[in-house]
Amino acid sequence: MSLGEVIFVVICLVVALGALGAVLSNSLIYAVFFLLLTMGGIGGLYIYLKTPFLAMMQILIYLGAVGVLLIFAVMLAGPFWRRPKERGPFLKGVAGLGVSLLSFILFWRVLRHHPWEVGPQGEVSTSRIGRAILDRYPFAFELISLLIVASILGAIMLGVLSRQGPPKAEED
Amino acid sequence: MIPPALYLALSAVIFTIGVIGVLLRRDAIVIFMCIEMMLSAVGITLIAASRYLHSMDGVIFVFLAMTVAAAEAAVGLAIFVLLHRIYKGVKVDEINLMKW
Numbered sequence: 172m173s174l175g176e177v178i179f180v181v182i183c184l185v186v187a188l189g190a191l192g193a194v195l196s197n198s199l200i201y202a203v204f205f206l207l208l209t210m211g212g213i214g215g216l217y218i219y220l221k222t223p224f225l226a227m228m229q230i231l232i233y234l235g236a237v238g239v240l241l242i243f244a245v246m247l248a249g250p251f252w253r254r255p256k257e258r259g260p261f262l263k264g265v266a267g268l269g270v271s272l273l274s275f276i277l278f279w280r281v282l283r284h285h286p287w288e289v290g291p292q293g294e295v296s297t298s299r300i301g302r303a304i305l306d307r308y309p310f311a312f313e314l315i316s317l318l319i320v321a322s323i324l325g326a327i328m329l330g331v332l333s334r335q336g337p338p339k340a341e342e343d
Numbered sequence: 344m345i346p347p348a349l350y351l352a353l354s355a356v357i358f359t360i361g362v363i364g365v366l367l368r369r370d371a372i373v374i375f376m377c378i379e380m381m382l383s384a385v386g387i388t389l390i391a392a393s394r395y396l397h398s399m400d401g402v403i404f405v406f407l408a409m410t411v412a413a414a415e416a417a418v419g420l421a422i423f424v425l426l427h428r429i430y431k432g433v434k435v436d437e438i439n440l441m442k443w
Contacts, residue, residue: 325421
């Protein structure tokens, strides 16, 4: 087992344990940090998959943007250390496992019986990604920028709304 | 060379943990985090497939999905902070503002 494989196994364990911790942790802020661990590990997996551009994107967006936003939200929505222990019924977890297993079996059968065609060899470089976006998916790219503008405007509107004071929760 | 099945298995594990988290937890922020986790798990699958099939499509899809996740985070967390002022804690089964 080479060093690269050892590091790969460690990253896999970090990702899986981080995901478990994010779901099972009682403290909200610990759950956020576990999630960030998972996201960073997934960025490491992207490097193993030879797409360093997406690894950088993952780290920038998830660890940088979403992580900071989540921590802000948790801090603003505190006091997170005084939350009572909450756990849904155990049966729901079994249901989730069953749903995932069913979809896994479905996808496995589809994957096995689909005739996959392997394209020509080639490194996934950043310039190839940029060319593919502008050549084959320009419409999706434009739509995504529109979506980002709309979401920024929506977040600003929500901020303005919250400054005007909360609306009445119980009208009746 | 790492076998592609390993990536698919890891992605399935993370996706399953995300689904269980969405069903089990009642805190809206944790549910949001589990949804992000599921998105990333699908991203691993797509990139592993596009790596072993020498295709570019998976990379583009993950790029777009990441952008959608960032936009979702911006709006969703603003809504959570707003909801917290009304309800003191964002539990999904207590929020009934839009129910008549």
